[in-house]
């Protein structure tokens with residue numbers, strides 16, 4: 199029913215600020231997010247992450263980490279963002295109804311990104 203996709207999502211942090219981008223098209227249009235997108239078959243995850251982050255197609259803006267606009271971001275972000283800010287590794291599963299409502303989720307801090315949720 200659903201096809202798995204490999205996507206990147208990069209958050210650039212400068213001391214107490216984080217750089218977000220306003221998605222102007224496609225999936226998540228109108229939401230603030232990190233920078234990323236689909237990993238092409240010909241590239242590594244790192245290459246895709248750099249490509250999207252350096253390209254800045256999205257409108258970029260720095261936000262203080264104490265004023266991240268969660269009400270204008272994906273609903274899952276506020277759940278895992280604190281872990282990200284603490285440089286923790288985590289696995290997450292979020293089941294959405296439409297683009298705004300989380301029906302079910304699992305979020306687990308892990309010691310290695312190789313382990314399973």
Ligand SMILES: COc1nc(N)nc2c1ncn2[C@H]1C[C@H](O)[C@@H](COP(=O)(O)OP(=O)(O)OP(=O)(O)O)O1
Nearest residue numbers: 205206207224225226231233234235236272274275
């Ligand atoms: C639903 O949960 C999500 N939360 C957050 N914060 N970010 C998400 C979520 N689901 C997907 N994303 C991210 C992952 C990617 O960075 C983008 C989606 O990228 P997209 O599918 O638009 O990739 P592109 O290659 O840019 O696609 P097109 O070129 O075809 O527009 O969202």
